[in-house]
Amino acid sequence: DTGVSQDPRHKITKRGQNVTFRCDPISEHNRLYWYRQTLGQGPEFLTYFQNEAQLEKSRLLSDRFSAERPKGSFSTLEIQRTEQGDSAMYLCASSLSVSTDTQYFGPGTRLTVL
């Protein structure tokens, strides 16, 4: 068990650019979650996948955000036309199939939009 991994760990971009983050869950975990954490706050739910199906998207996820999980393995989170307000830590978590199984978090990707 190598844990949840995320890439890159840090990303600095200019406003208006597109960015993509990757998350690799724990191998036997069917569920994958994305959260956003801003300074001084707890993580906020963005979206989650059961295998390859995206089952819910938070209202926090504007049209500029898209997430995919092809083949139910790794997931990508893309932000188009980044804005300074997108600066945050983007956390990925994974869990087994049952809704209340414990979620295990990755190290996060810290995005800074200049």
Add this chain to the structure above:
Amino acid sequence: AQTVTQSQPEMSVQEAETVTLSCTYDTSESDYYLFWYKQPPSRQMILVIRQEAYKQQNATENRFSVNFQKAAKSFSLKISDSQLGDAAMYFCAYTGTYKYIFGTGTRLKVLA
């Protein structure tokens, strides 16, 4: 909507002493789970302890234990024999379905 409140932005404890971090939540659901996660500086979030609401017995994990008061919707974390490595942000989290709802965190400082 469910909410989680951590009213202590920062706490300090002397090494080897005991500290209690507070968490209250609001929900109308009867089945749910509560968690405490630890987030060390620049490191990933680690599960400290988990409590199922249907269990009356308080969860314990080595030096970590909870005081779960379902009627009061209170879920505090007690850390005994505090160690320097316990210094971190601690987040209380709730889930009734799949998404976690987190509090704003408590920064714990451990003084040598």
